Amino acid sequence: MRSKGFEGMACSIAAVMGAIGDRWGMLIMRDLLLGIRRYDDLRQSSGVTNTTLSDRLKLLEENGLVERRRYQTRPERFEYQPTGRGRDLGLLMQAMVQIGDQWNLSNLEGPPLDFMDRRTGQGVKLITVNRETSGPVERDHLGVRPGRGADALMTWRLSRGSERAESSAVRSGQSQGADYPAVRDDHSSARSP
Amino acid sequence: MRSKGFEGMACSIAAVMGAIGDRWGMLIMRDLLLGIRRYDDLRQSSGVTNTTLSDRLKLLEENGLVERRRYQTRPERFEYQPTGRGRDLGLLMQAMVQIGDQWNLSNLEGPPLDFMDRRTGQGVKLITVNRETSGPVERDHLGVRPGRGADALMTWRLSRGSERAESSAVRSGQSQGADYPAVRDDHSSARSP
DNA sequence: TGACTAAGTCTTATTATGAGAGTTATCTGC
DNA sequence: GCAGATAACTCTCATAATAAGACTTAGTCA
Structure with missing residues (x-):
């Protein structure tokens, strides 16, 4: 049984989790946002099985996060790319990277993935700010x-x-x-x- | 079969998704971060079944995101609260709310959940900034x-x-x-x- | 010819899930 | 003094999802 009622929930968190599907869906979105486009590359990058990859890509497409596009005929070959909505998940990716790096569950000597400003090469981070004034807001507040x-x-x-x-x-x-x-x-x- | 190899992946995104478990785990963390503490409240709030809630709470505890605490004896009663690591997921929650509100998949007349500065009552948002200078960085960069x-x-x-x-x-x-x-x-x- | 690529489908055994009934110990109202 | 409520679960069962990997189709490459 796949899901019970993630659709009718008046909650943005449930909506986003429902659209992604599960952690495989999230890994697939990560790879797509990093520029991976082909089925086989997605499979190797995420380590997902054929059954699950095939299923998740369909689900992500149905949910409007991914677009399937034929890039050649004879034989037919397809690639996958994030839609505008799918691209919004970049924020989620940044948040996860920030949290995961802080936890460092794998005891690495540094972050695996480093977000930065391409113009300057300097690292970036997410912070909470006031919607109007853009002034920083502390977590305790x-x-x-x-x-x-x-x-x-x-x-x-x-x-x-x-x-x-x-x-x-x-x-x-x-x-x-x-x-x-x-x-x-x-x-x-x-x-x- | 639960998972294949989310543990050994050198990726913070996989680490965070692995620790949360799945979308039920995320909903449970949402409720805990909002202050819900009791088993039955969690069940009603998230709509999860007993089997899954019981399993997820154990998993979240094993992963160090949740602490199980006896608050009374005879009869024994327990409550659940987020650990420091669990509290870090607040950033994830904010990101999801921000994305989900933007998508508005349920066609609501507004956001279900509104993050704000308690001191001023003004709304907040997440933005990307330079790690050193704290200056804003655009998505395109x-x-x-x-x-x-x-x-x-x-x-x-x-x-x-x-x-x-x-x-x-x-x-x-x-x-x-x-x-x-x-x-x-x-x-x-x-x-x- | 044989190996290889790409994008999958198909099969099978194992595992997870949803729905809901049952359990244990105590408290509350009448 | 006893029905009902509360809290925090466990148990059972039918159904659905998953991992692993073999197989398919239509080409290209050497």
């Missing part, structure tokens, strides 16, 4: 609130999240609250989903 | 190169990526090259993996 597209479940999730952070968890002095404390909306209620 | 932790496969991947971008693909005038064009290293070669 970040919060979250239901947006206009939030449904009852999202509202419940956020209020439940801040609830726990203030009751048993904090009383015991051991547990920490939400990493992105919810800022309560006027119309937020804590009904069960 | 981004490139990539093998870092010190790159293995033969990563080097091959990057050189193959820029190869395709310059040969058949561009010759035909239809295909575009890598979104993050590789900057060639002096010691990069194009041997097969």
Whole structure:
């Protein structure tokens, strides 16, 4: 059974994960964004099996992240390239590289992949800034609130999240609250989903 | 069969995806970062089944992203909270929200989740900046190169990526090259993996 | 001729998943 | 004092997905 309900979820995180499919989908998108175009190259680069690669490419195409294009006839040969939407996932890739490099799970002597400014050759990183002023915002100051597209479940999730952070968890002095404390909306209620 | 070789890959993207496990793992991390702590709340919030939630929580704990803590005895009750490493995934969450909001696959009238600066209440976003000067870097100027932790496969991947971008693909005038064009290293070669 | 390339499909055994029932220990309301 | 609720799971079963790798098709290369 592939999925249960990633489609109807009012959550951008679920939407993005649903579109990518799984970690194989993500590795394939990584390779495409790095410029790999051919089926066999994708297979060798990611180490995925034929069955899964074939399936994921179809899925990514259906989800509008990848375009399949015939680059020669007789025999027919196809290549795959990211669409505009697929290219948006570059941000995700940067975030993963930044986090993974920090963790360094494989105990490497440096990052495997180094993002940089092509003009200057200098390294780059992702930071959080104010949407209007572009001034930097520290992680400790970040919060979250239901947006206009939030449904009852999202509202419940956020209020439940801040609830726990203030009751048993904090009383015991051991547990920490939400990493992105919810800022309560006027119309937020804590009904069960 | 769960996975083939996500462990030995010299790639931060694979490392992060491997640690999260799959999209259910990501939804669980989302909920934990929003402050949800209890098993039943996680289940209701994410819509995951018991079997999968139980399995994923163990996996996330093994991977050091989540900590299981007894908050009461008789009867024993446990809660789950993100570790420091788990908290790093907040950046990933922000990236997904930013991308998913842009796509708006569910045709909502606004974002479901709104990240902001708690001090001012103003919205925030992720941008790419120079690692030293903190000056903004445009997407079109981004490139990539093998870092010190790159293995033969990563080097091959990057050189193959820029190869395709310059040969058949561009010759035909239809295909575009890598979104993050590789900057060639002096010691990069194009041997097969 | 034989080897090789590219882009897959097909087969089989193993593993994961969804749905939901069952379990254990305790607390709450009446 | 006992039905029902709560919390955090485990168990079962039918179905779906996966890994490994053999096979296919239509050419090119030496």
